[in-house]
Amino acid sequence: MRRILQSAVIALTHEQDISNEAVIPWWKEAYYSLIMLEKILHQFHNLCFASYLEDIWETICEFLLHPHLWLRNISNRLVSFYFAVVTNTCNENKEMSMETLFLMRPSKLFSIAASLCCQLKAPLIDDAAGALIMKNLVFSICGLHSFLGKNEYMKPRKLIGGELELSQ
Structure with a gap:
């Protein structure tokens, strides 16, 4: 699976004409590999956090922009x-560190x-796909916001003349 996904990324970076989705090399093999991964993860949720799968997750993130x-x-x-498993795991185990x-x-x-x-600029196949994009977008932005909230330099110090001053 790892080789197939890597081949799909390499083929995409070397492909000159990607206007026709059907001729993009390795898309079908990558798609069915990800379907297989999805089925495995539904049976073994903790595999989401396995460090040996980080390169797979990196590739999945690259495929968010695939044509x-x-x-x-x-x-x-x-x-x-992945986000759902993180949420469930955090609800069960309060000591989990998000940075890991x-x-x-x-x-x-x-x-x-x-x-x-x-992706919001690209045509969607249905409303469910658009809703999933929005759900993931909200989760990722809220996750970023929670990290910024921990940053002492991003916390507002005081209101001066109707404007918010950030810590120096």
Whole structure:
């Protein structure tokens, strides 16, 4: 699966004409590999956090901007599933550190949010896909906001003349 996903990314970066979704190399193999991963993750939720799958999650994040709609949709579903597992795990175990989870790192959350904003410009297959994009976007932005809330330099100090002054 790892080789197939890497081949799909490499083919995409070397492909000159990506206007026709059907001729993009490796999209179908990547799609069915991600379907298989989705089925595995539904049976073994904790695999989401396995460090040896971080490169797979990185590729999934890259597929959020893939020109083929099916790959974008399955990537959105997998990111949504990851976020749901994070939420459930945090509800059960209050001691979990968000910084240790790959997709919960501020740089990843920002990248996911930016990719999802780009997806909003592309045509959607149905309203459910759009709702999932919005759900993931809200989660990633709220996750970023929670990290910024922990930053002492981002906390408002006082209101001066109707304007908010940030800590120096």
